[in-house]
Amino acid sequence: MxxxxxxxxxxxxxxxxxxxxxxxxxxxxxxxxxxxxxxxxxxxxxxxxxxxxxxxxxxxxxxxxxxxxxxxxxxxxxxxxxxxxxxxxxxxxxxxxxxxxxxxxxxxxxxxxxCDVGVDIERIRPYSPAYRLRLAKRFFSELECSAIQGLNASRVEQAFFACWTRKEAYIKVHGRGLSLPLSQFSVSVNPMNAPQLLATPWCPSDLKLTRLWDLAAPRGYRAAIALKTFAGDPEFRLFDWPA
Missing domain, CATH: 3.90.470.20 (4'-phosphopantetheinyl transferase domain)
Known part of the structure; x- marks a missing residue:
């Protein structure tokens, strides 16, 4: 190849x-x-x-x-x-x-x-905003749920998947998978703003050491990446397989 x-x-x-x-x-x-x-x-x-x-x-x-x-x-x-x-x-x-x-x-x-790296991509499934909110209450932190509930219904879907992919990328940078409950830390949910890790009581040093980015994704998908202990601003080089 x-x-x-x-x-x-x-x-x-x-x-x-x-x-x-x-x-x-x-x-x-x-x-x-x-x-x-x-x-x-x-x-x-x-x-x-x-x-x-x-x-x-x-x-x-x-x-x-x-x-x-x-x-x-x-x-x-x-x-x-x-x-x-x-x-x-x-x-x-x-x-x-x-x-x-x-x-x-x-x-x-x-x-x-x-650095250590975690990446996540999710297909956006066409469920109702009310269903998204129920899932958020089940899996997300109170801070994230409150932020999503404050959005117009038309923005709930993108905010939900922005939150989900950012959270998944973060736990994957630690190799934890879903062994770390998603409700135990918080990320920003606004899909229009740069993602941030807002709170992580189980590993407070990550607020300084770990950063999040959204990635370009195919239509109907969202994606995010997390990097730990990366010095400076990374240059993301994006490739399609096969080259």
Missing amino acids: ATPSATIQTGEVHVWSLSFSNAESDISNLNQLLSDDEQSRAVRFISDCDRIRFTIARGVLRQLLSAYTGHPARSIQLIYGRHGRPALTASQAHDINFNLSHSGEHALFALSRE
């Missing part, structure tokens, strides 16, 4: 966007890149769609990691944190940190050399 640059320069964060439909014709080749464990996981999916998307996402991830580290895609060795977050082994990492997310027909892969 050719990439515009297989090197992440100082100050850069690379974000790759994938449409699953662009890779379905290559699924046999991608499947061959998966580890034995990943292939076993793939066959356990009940849904054909879920199995195909898992195979594509992991195969493309391996192609990307191969391009950035120089190791053959099939020989990439992944280790998993306590809550299932994948990472490269120390011998293969070359300081590369990565994260991936997929929803609906799209996936995002984020890579950095200078």
Whole structure:
């Protein structure tokens, strides 16, 4: 696989966007890149769609990691944190940190050399504002719920997904997944303003160390990224797969 640059320069964060439909014709080749464990996981999916998307996402991830580290895609060795977050082994990492997310027909892969990274993409499903508010009360902090409730009904959907993707990106930068309740910290919800981490009692230092950004996403989706301990303002380089 050719990439515009297989090197992440100082100050850069690379974000790759994938449409699953662009890779379905290559699924046999991608499947061959998966580890034995990943292939076993793939066959356990009940849904054909879920199995195909898992195979594509992991195969493309391996192609990307191969391009950035120089190791053959099939020989990439992944280790998993306590809550299932994948990472490269120390011998293969070359300081590369990565994260991936997929929803609906799209996936995002984020890579950095200078910091931990978390990324999230979500497909916007057409539910009513009242339903969004009920979900917000169930999962979000009181501060976030209050902010969303104060919006016009026409803005609730975008605010809900801005909040959701920002929160997911934040917990993924820690590799926590949903083991950290979403109600235990707060982010800004206004989709028109730059995102902020507002409160995180379980890790107060993150208010200075961790920053959030919204990412460009396909129509009908929202996406966000979180970086921890990144010095200065990052340059986000956005690529489409295949290059």
